[in-house]
Amino acid sequence: MxxxxxxxxxxxxxxxxxxxxxxxxxxxPDVPSPPSLGAASYVLMAYQSGQTLAAQHADRELPPGSVSKLMVGYIVFGEIRAGRLSPETEVTVSEKAWRMHGPQMFLEVGDEVSIDALLHGLITTSGNDAAVQLAQYIAGTTRTFVTYMNQYAQRLNLTHSHFANVTGQPAKGEYVSAADVARLYAAMLRRFPQLYRRYYSQKSFTYNGIHQYNRNSLLWADPRVGGGIVGADKAAGYHLAASARHDGTRVIAVVLGARSARARKHECDALINYAFRFYRNGxxxxxxxxxxxxxxxxxxxxxxxxxxxxxxxxxxxxxxxxxxxxxxxxxxxxxxxxxxxxxxxxxxxxxxxxxxxxxxxxxxxxxxxxxxxxxxxxxxxxxxxx
Structure with missing residues (x-):
């Protein structure tokens, strides 16, 4: 060379x-400008180098929706890697978890459920009940777990993120930025590659006789995509963060505040295509x-x-x-x-x-x-x- x-x-x-x-x-020759997107904020990050390949309003603070569950998963993975938690551990479902509204894995109060199943419920089905049950088991209360979430945000230098609950449901003072979501996603890939592959790539999950599909539709549309997480907020719009790998290069694309679920998929895919068409990692x-x-x-x-x-x-x-x-x-x-x-x-x-x-x-x-x-x-x- x-x-x-x-x-x-x-x-x-x-x-x-x-x-x-x-x-x-x-x-x-210079690289063409990235595609023009309608999302309020986006970031395209090259994982291996940490370089930002494209961005718009990357530090804008927006309500996270279920994207906040990325932090829940990060903390649970850390407990597993530290040996304080096992995927085979059985947990008794609490009434608070059972009463949760919104997306669910449909837990029943008093049932015994494994951490493994709860992780699939958290990630594949974006279950609010799974998020609450995991938080209660690890921290005793969801309020204490939220404290952990914000402590981890500080350690990871997520300066434009703050969490108020474990589900991402609308709450005062809760926000994330596209740049912070990309940093958190990169930290998960770096620290927990095996757990990431095990849980984030699943296209569907069955629990309690109910079969549900992963809300990250890019898993079906693009074979290069190995995982991701979606969210939505009534005021902020539709969110999607995903990672894709091709020809030795891995990228992380984060779109926040798209106009619809279809738009977030299209715009995230456009960023991924742009990265692989014009860039390579070495x-x-x-x-x-x-x-x-x-x-x-x-x-x-x-x-x-x-x-x-x-x-x-x-x-x-x-x-x-x-x-x-x-x-x-x-x-x-x-x-x-x-x-x-x-x-x-x-x-x-x-x-x-x-x-x-x-x-x-x-x-x-x-x-x-x-x-x-x-x-x-x-x-x-x-x-x-x-």
Whole structure:
């Protein structure tokens, strides 16, 4: 691969000012603008790289409807992974869960039901009764569980989301944004891939003799779609968040405030088609491979590997990998001691001078102070302008 890497220099070892060295690159065709949608808000995110490929009013705060159950599922998955909960655990249905209105899995008060069945009821049928029963079992009360939901929102940096109940039914002070839903969805894929595949891809579910179909109709319409969640609010409109994978690239599309259930499906599918038609994900540096090796002065080693944390993923215009430009901001003089994991600078990945992604760069090893001879010799060389 033609990397054309240009590493930037710090102007004067002690000044603290960065300067980027120019990189010559022929201008390439640009990607067409994303489709025009009627939804109040939307986001198209590339999962592996975290890049936003398209967005409109991404931080607009809207009532979530049943999309709030994505957070309920996230918390339940976390309890399972931590070993505090098992899908086989049997739960006694409470009267509060039984009395819930809206979409249901049709629980009966006093029945014994497994966590596995409740998760299918929560995700496949969007059951309000399933959400309440899961919340009560984990937290004792739904009010306490809502506190957990908002604590998790803070941990995940969902700055435009706040939850007031576990079902997403209209409530004062409850809202989400498309950008936050995409972040939450990406966190679920990253932390719980097996549980996500097990529960979010189910097209139908039968409980208590009642067969229901997943409200995410994209599961039938597009084989690339592996899961999603829908919601609706009388004032805000119709919502859909879905993930799709094709040719090694996974995307997350979130549409909030569409005019109808049909519109949310069409608009979410349009975003997915746009992503796969014009973009592709690639690993530029695998995990553990240095981006560069830098000279170290006055140390017990004369070089250190400069690395990213994990693989360097980037989503770029399809067919244009060789047109990417890489620039790294790193100090001119790297002086020991240096500690493994210490941040040294950043890598900038550009296409047509448009920034695609910033990647923090770190020291791949610890370099301690050198002996007296090494330090004096390097001091002299630095004074002479090495």
């Amino acid at each position: 033609n990397r054309c890497v240009a590493f930037a220099c710090l102007i004067g070892a002690l000044t603290g000012f960065w300067a980027l060295a120019p990189v010559a690159a022929a201008r390439q 690993v530029l540096w695998p995990a553990g491979q240095p981006v560069k090796r830098m000279r170290v002065w006055k140390g017990d080693a004369d070089q250190v590997a400069v690395m990213a944390k994990g693989p360097v993923n980037v989503t770029y215009p399809r067919g244009q990998r060789d047109a990417l430009v890489y620039r790294a901001r790193l100090p001119v003089h790297l002086i020991a001691p240096i500690h493994k994991g210490e941040r040294l600078g950043e890598l900038r990945i550009l296409y047509n001078e448009r920034l695609l992604k910033d990647v923090p760069l770190y020291a791949g090893a610890t370099v301690g102070p050198g002996n007296v001879v090494t330090r004096v010799y390097d001091d002299l060389r630095l004074m002479l302008g090495a």
